[in-house]
Amino acid sequence: xxxxxxxxxxxxxxxxxxxxxxxxxxxxxxxxxxxxxxxxxxxxxxxxxxxxxxxxxxxxxxxxxxxxxxxxxxxxxxxxxxxxxxxxxxxxxxxxxxxxxxxxxxxxxxxxxxxxxxxxxxxxxxxxxxxxxxxxxxxxxxxxxxxxxxx
Amino acid sequence: xxxxxxxxxxxxxxxxxxxxxxxxxxxxxxxxxxxxxxxxxxxxxxxxxxxxxxxxxxxxxxxxxxxxxxxxxxxxxxxxxxxxxxxxxxxxxxxxxxxxxxxxxxxxxxxxxxxxxxxxxxxxxxxxxxxxxxxxxxxxxxxxxxxxxxxxxxxxxxxxxxxxxxxxxxxxxxxxxxxxxxxxxxxxxxxxxxxxxxxxxxxxxxxxxxxxxxxxxxxxxxxxxxxxxxxxxxxxxxxxxxxxxxxxxxxxxxxxxxxxxxxxxxxxxxxxxxxxxxxxxxxxxxxxxxxxxxxxxxxxxxxxxxxxxxxxxxxxxxxxxxxxxxxxxxxxxxxxxxxxxxxxxxxxxxxxxxxxxxxxxxxxxxxxxxxxxxxxxxxxxxxxxxxxxxxxxxxxxxxxxxxxxxxxxxxxxxxxxxxx
Numbered sequence: 001x002x003x004x005x006x007x008x009x010x011x012x013x014x015x016x017x018x019x020x021x022x023x024x025x026x027x028x029x030x031x032x033x034x035x036x037x038x039x040x041x042x043x044x045x046x047x048x049x050x051x052x053x054x055x056x057x058x059x060x061x062x063x064x065x066x067x068x069x070x071x072x073x074x075x076x077x078x079x080x081x082x083x084x085x086x087x088x089x090x091x092x093x094x095x096x097x098x099x100x101x102x103x104x105x106x107x108x109x110x111x112x113x114x115x116x117x118x119x120x121x122x123x124x125x126x127x128x129x130x131x132x133x134x135x136x137x138x139x140x141x142x143x144x145x146x147x148x149x150x151x
Numbered sequence: 152x153x154x155x156x157x158x159x160x161x162x163x164x165x166x167x168x169x170x171x172x173x174x175x176x177x178x179x180x181x182x183x184x185x186x187x188x189x190x191x192x193x194x195x196x197x198x199x200x201x202x203x204x205x206x207x208x209x210x211x212x213x214x215x216x217x218x219x220x221x222x223x224x225x226x227x228x229x230x231x232x233x234x235x236x237x238x239x240x241x242x243x244x245x246x247x248x249x250x251x252x253x254x255x256x257x258x259x260x261x262x263x264x265x266x267x268x269x270x271x272x273x274x275x276x277x278x279x280x281x282x283x284x285x286x287x288x289x290x291x292x293x294x295x296x297x298x299x300x301x302x303x304x305x306x307x308x309x310x311x312x313x314x315x316x317x318x319x320x321x322x323x324x325x326x327x328x329x330x331x332x333x334x335x336x337x338x339x340x341x342x343x344x345x346x347x348x349x350x351x352x353x354x355x356x357x358x359x360x361x362x363x364x365x366x367x368x369x370x371x372x373x374x375x376x377x378x379x380x381x382x383x384x385x386x387x388x389x390x391x392x393x394x395x396x397x398x399x400x401x402x403x404x405x406x407x408x409x410x411x412x413x414x415x416x417x418x419x420x421x422x423x424x425x426x427x428x429x430x431x432x433x434x435x436x437x438x439x440x441x442x443x444x445x446x447x448x449x450x451x452x453x454x455x456x457x458x459x460x461x462x463x464x465x466x467x468x469x470x471x472x473x474x475x476x477x478x479x480x481x482x483x484x485x486x487x488x489x490x491x492x493x494x495x496x497x498x499x500x501x502x503x504x505x506x507x508x509x510x511x512x513x514x515x516x517x518x519x520x521x522x523x524x525x526x527x528x529x530x531x532x533x534x535x536x537x538x539x540x541x542x543x544x545x546x547x548x549x550x551x552x553x554x555x556x557x558x559x560x561x562x563x564x565x566x567x568x569x570x571x
Binding site: 001004005009014039040041042064065123 | 507508511514515518527534570
């Protein structure tokens with residue numbers, strides 16, 4: 001396998017793809033949002049429940065490629081229990097991580113486990129797969145009820 | 152047949168067609184992709200261009216560039232003659248009775264939109280039905296949906312069976328006194344299925360219903376004769392048949408072109424303009440408002456000349472061998488399922504790998520220099536019919552080889568390695 005493919009399909013990512021965490025609906029969700037990528041058919045629904053200014057619980061459902069599913073799975077893990085403004089901060093760092101922007105601004109340390117998605121930046125055509133769950137989450141948090149689309 | 156037998160049969164057909172010589176005429180096929188020889192298997196999206204087509208474009212802009220049918224000068228005369236000659240070239244290629252039945256458009260999409268607008272507005276009444284099929288590309292669905300919203304017509308859909316072929320009994324039942332038009336593909340872009348056009352057209356004509364054919368995926372693989380088919384409209388795109396992007400063709404029977412109102416208004420499509428009223432030019436000019444893609448039309452003529460150097464039968468025989476070889480080779484990949492197994496197909500192979508999303512398959516193939524398309528192929532209702540959100544599609548052209556199929560198979564094994 002080529003090095004960049006190994007960077008993209010890291011074991012952690014493949015593991016989350018095979019057994020996604022928080023992969024279910026949330027009956028008592030405060031907000032629900034669905035994101036769709038018409039180019040490849042990835043579809044993700046994100047459920048969130050708040051406790052005050054804190055994101056108490058997050059889960060997702062959907063179908064998509066390994067990158068999209070693993071991104072959604074790891075995202076829900078990382079944001080559980082965090083204050084809403086921290087989630088917003090994480091959204092921007094994740095964007096910086098996977099796009100051609102400055103890797104320093106992403107601050108790998110603060111991204112924690114999410115840093116495994118750095119390999120995506122070598123695959124410009126896959127960036128939207130990784131960011132779709134995050135855009136969908138942001139729409140849910142900001143209560144944009146319309147469907148999110150990458151196009 | 153064993154793989155070895157198939158391989159030697161494919162080799163023989165390749166020699167008959169002179170595939171090695173043919174490949175040398177496509178400069179891009181000699182290039183590398185991701186440090187490996189390019190294996191281009193995305194021909195249903197667009198074909199590569201032979202040097203003759205590239206030269207025709209270059210020649211027009213370096214030697215003959217002018218607008219057509221207006222300039223009182225040498226270049227205007229040369230450009231007009233070349234443009235008109237390209238129309239005659241297309242007419243002969245399609246077997247049309249007259250060059251006035253050939254309309255240059257941007258591509259198949261615009262051709263279908265033209266008919267939906269011009270024919271739909273004049274000849275379809277509220278409550279009438281338009282029959283399309285589950286196989287259609289969005290370009291042969293959405294224009295009709297838009298027409299239905301405007302005119303109050305209804306869409307009826309011919310279903311497909313497990314192999315991806317049209318269910319003809321269902322088609323016959325759909326045809327009736329309310330049917331105003333049948334719009335159907337010649338070959339499916341997503342599965343490769345070749346539809347039984349003669350039967351479809353004969354059945355429709357028996358009820359006095361005209362038929363539009365989306366020929367975008369058939370023209371690169373099969374010699375088409377619109378007079379023999381007796382279709383009312385036939386559309387195809389230049390770029391899928393080794394020509395440039397941005398140029399395509401609508402063939403329409405003369406009587407429809409005379410009866411239909413213009414599609415767009417502007418220069419070139421009029422006979423005289425006064426503020427009190429305008430009279431339109433005769434077909435084909437009536438349907439070509441504005442400066443057309445002159446260079447594109449001329450280069451499409453060059454693409455047809457190129458294609459005509461080869462026997463249609465040799466192309467078809469070779470492609471069918473290659474399709475069979477690819478079908479059998481793909482069957483050896485663990486977890487792979489081909490979607491679309493109709494007996495009559497153009498060389499298109501759509502498939503899914505158990506537990507692996509097509510987008511991931513496409514990315515890994517690309518890293519090995521192999522160009523495929525992944526996704527819904529602008530045929531979402533068809534994907535839904537087969538219960539898959541997307542597929543990976545390898546679409547072959549006459550210049551592909553069995554070595555390239557082998558490269559695809561090797562890379563698919565790598566895909567399985569990543570995910571096992």
